[in-house]
Amino acid sequence: MPEPTRQLPLFGLMAAIALFLIPEACIARKANRDCGSSMCGNVEIRNPFRLTTQPSKCGDRRYELECDGDNRTGLVMKNGRFYVRNISYETRTRIFFSDEGVESYNITYESYRMQAIDADLSKDDNCSLPRNSFRSDDLCEVPYSLGSTSSTMYLVNCTKPMKSSSYINASRCSTSSSHLNASYFYFLHGETPAGKFDESCTIDALVPIMVENISGMSTSDIYRKLLLGFEIDSDLDLRLALHDCYEKERPFQLMLQSLLYALQTYADSFVYFLFKGPHVFQNTLYAPRSTNVLCVGVTGGVILARYLLGMCCLLALVTYKWRRRHLSADDIIENFLKRQHDLMPIRYSFREITQMSSDFKEKLGEGGYGSVYKGRLRSGYLVAIKLLGKAKANGEDFISEVATIGRIHHVNVAKLIGFCVEGSKQALVYDFMPNGSLDRIIFSEESKTVLSWQKMFDISLGVARGIEYLHQGCDMQILHFDIKPHNILLDENFVPKVSDFGLAKLYSTDDSIVSLTAARGTIGYIAPELVYKNIGGVSHKADVYSFGMLLLEMVGRRKNMKSVVEESCQIHFSS
Template identity: 60%
Template sequence: MPKRSKPKLPMHALVAAIVVLLQFPQLCFARTRNRYCSPAVCGNVSISYPFRLTTQPPNCGDFPFEIHCDSSNRTVLVTNQGVFYVQNISYERNTVRAIDPNLAVDDCSLPRGTLSFWDYIYRNLPYSLVFPFTSMYLVNCSMPVNSSSYIDASRCSVNSSGSDPPRDSYVYFLDERTHPHDFDESCRIEALVPIMVESINDLLNSDIYNLLKQGFEFSWIFPSKSLEATPFRALIRNLKYALQSYADSFIYYLFKGPHVANNSYYPPNSTYIICLLITGGFIISRTLPGIVCLIVLVIYKWRRRHLCADDTIEEFLKQQKDLMPIRYTYCEIERMSNDFKDKLGEGGYGSVFKGKLRSGYFVAIKLLGKSKGNGQDFINEVATIGRIHHVNVAKLIGFCVEGSKQALIYDFMLNGSLDRILFAKENKIDLSWKKMFDIAFGIARGIEYLHRGCDMQILHFDIKPHNILLDENFTPKVADFGLAKLFSVDASIVSITAARGTIGYIAPELIYKNLGGISYKADVYSFGMLLMEIIGRRKNMSTAVEHESQKYFPSWIYDRYYHGGDVDLGEVTDDEKIMVKKMVIVASWCVQIKPNDRPSMSKVLEMLETDVELLQMPPQPFQLPFEVPTDQSHGSNTELSHENSSTGETSALLYSSNEISIDIL
């Protein structure tokens, strides 16, 4: 037997049900009103819902103003901008007639009542208010104004003799529709006075005051009777009313009735405090378990992620039983670094601190920051330099792995990194060209050893001055293998998932697929860019230059030597000039756009040792031989431009020396 589908509730029925539910609080609060809000009389005016006396609880009336019965038994309508005397309230016609108190007495007082705030009241009432009157400005001027739109507002004659003495101020009535730009500069607004007339422009002073003494009238209409009433507006009005009624009743009826003191209603301070505590306690009791569960879930996920990274690292360490470095505990790391007091530097990988072993040997402790790819940066460092030893490669002495705390311990390099020698603005060490050539040659030896001197081919992918360390004799050491990869020595082309390196040194084939496969030639390119900075002793891309042509140094230095020009190197020997020229030629070969046009590091070493006369300048290294589509980039966020490539400006834009590392795995 087929299942019978449940009948769907029509939309209009759903809206009606919601309206009824929102009307429910009104019914409940109406019953409460009958118990505590009895009708009152002040003078000849009867006061009942929706109005209330100031001595009654707030939910006895809906209007956001009160009625006060003064000592003279006058009914006073209290608003936040003034008071009015109530002349009559008709509950049959839903109308109120009121008058300004200053007009209720026969003297020279001017009307001061203002009703400019009633639009705000209208938007927040459960009823529609109707105001069948206009308003006029009462302005006070320091000088007399001769204009037909300014009607004298003086209520009494100043001097019966007809000669007016000097006055300090002059009061006028102005139509409410008067534009602010038409106000005289000597006048200021005193009040916005209601009057039962469409316009005052054709009235005299006496006519205006006769109308004002009759008072003004307004009415309230239930939503069902309002022309603007719709189910949606009724829903919104009832929602506002339900929330307001709840707030009032919660405070004033939670403790079994209102509290009256000194003929005025007010809740004691303890009532507000207790209500807040009850409401807050209810909310907390409902939300606290969810918050606790969320915190527990976040902690669990965080610990699970780090435990996963820890398991990966531990599994790797068990497989590498022939590792030379020593494993230290984190307490030992803290002790040897004196609680990390002597900070040497900081980067995206973490921070480096100076430490001292028990033997008195100084070390550099690299405290890794947030691990990427399940501790892959840590594994890369240990897997590459943990098993090798070369005079031009930084030596890994030990490491530490305790949960998320990971550290690597290296030989301490007294002269820091090469970038301090090349780019330092203060306390710069000025080395001879012979020493700079030796540093370049040592870096090349270190990279060549990584490519061919181990059982596995190690590609560094982040050769730059910051990652070249110098010992006390300025012997260079290739360091920071966080982006390194191990490949078979027989692999001419390697596979990586995304571009890795630092903008300014990264090889173009890591960004453009159709330039060629990725191989050890990527490190050759980075070495070429580093060699250019050694030659210029400045960043390759710099705006602090005398001529625009010198902005991109590799292009400028190539053009100088290619066209047989000379470079001012200061007081140098002929041998040093030869060294500089040799480095320029080698660097220009290394930074060729196509990987196949670049030499291997073995060839680089051979060229650095060859007589300069036997070396040939390469073709323009910064020229893209074809158009490269923009959709072939490998996840690099750098915006690439291909205009003016023949002048080298493209390379300057593509490979400006910004210290931004890329490793998108």
């Protein structure tokens, strides 16, 4: 057996490699989780809460808070921003009993309670509206629970005054606005069913308030309660739910923690056989000499595995960079999304889109753009998922759709809930329309739905309002260029929604004439000036012409282009 002194250089190198192999990040992550307490103004912040300025190993990122220049503690959620006035910590013990009623075990845990206020209400103008929403329906994303003394209410934006007692005026100050673009803000009880909402109103926020029900309260009473803030609680049930989320989201980290003891035992044996000293981690018996060979063999095997893994990662990185260099359309879309910081729609991964649609099980329709499938969010809300085909996945239609419909909200315009873009896989998530598109009702001879003339008039008026909003209701005029029954969707109450903005263009409201390099639209609905340049410039009247063709089709109950007619002049309505 060689002398121990001759083995030191070789074993020194092996020891350094072995220590490098131990996942220090996993060990430190658990040991340095509690970094003590810190202050932001009068608010004490300690584990599990953390500030954005603290090291990443401190606290839990789900409980991240901000400390601004005025020493105010900010709580930033997906749909809103709040200021935390106080956090109280309390140690509690819960006793669990068996089925026979005998005490089996107890758990001691730390509970906390936050007092928060809407960030918009802390302004000095006394006219601000509470536009920040508090949603805790998904504990895996929002680890907060509204206090038992608090509830939520809707802040709705209406285009006309509401005379119902259920609508409580939300405006504290009188504001001057034009008659056409007037907005009226009201508060509604948070448990108001969807069918009770007036069609002229849209939801701006789900506002927390420290009362059980706002019915019968005045505007001043509601704001007095809002300025007192609201409570956010945490109990053991919430912690257990969050632990289930952690197990689902981070199984690899939990596996590393379960291997921690085995790694410590390995390092202990290695150091012991290196220096012939006492055991570092535990008191164990003297191991046989063959363990030395085993440690060296395991270390060499791990080094080889790390080398092969590194080569595979490097190869994958080079392949990824090469593919990204040749996918210019993806870069265009990503740059566009980075510039649109104010987009309301949510960005989903393609895996989430697949889960929503149950692997694209139920198909609703198909067209030149791709296919539409029925889906369901985790909250149970039904959606329609438009999966763009490869022929349309060049980025232009996708950007046009998100850039236009992503920034507008109107009762007669389809609502874009979210989108997905992963390479050539592009999808748009809309509200689900139970009654489908208008063409299925007015063209199909097999349709069981027969609309009255009054309902047809209401649908026509709703489409006109949607088009008028696109032309004059936004800071930019939006020209649709593809108004037709196929792109008019009907909800459960047959309220029309203008959809499919793949051909839309945005222009300044000052431009009466717009420039196009080529005609766009569907044959039979295209305005003449889009085809014949010598009869006039292209303007918003192109959509008005298409809308006129749509009206004639609704009255005639047939398509504009009809192959079998009594006279040739009846082929086109315009003839």
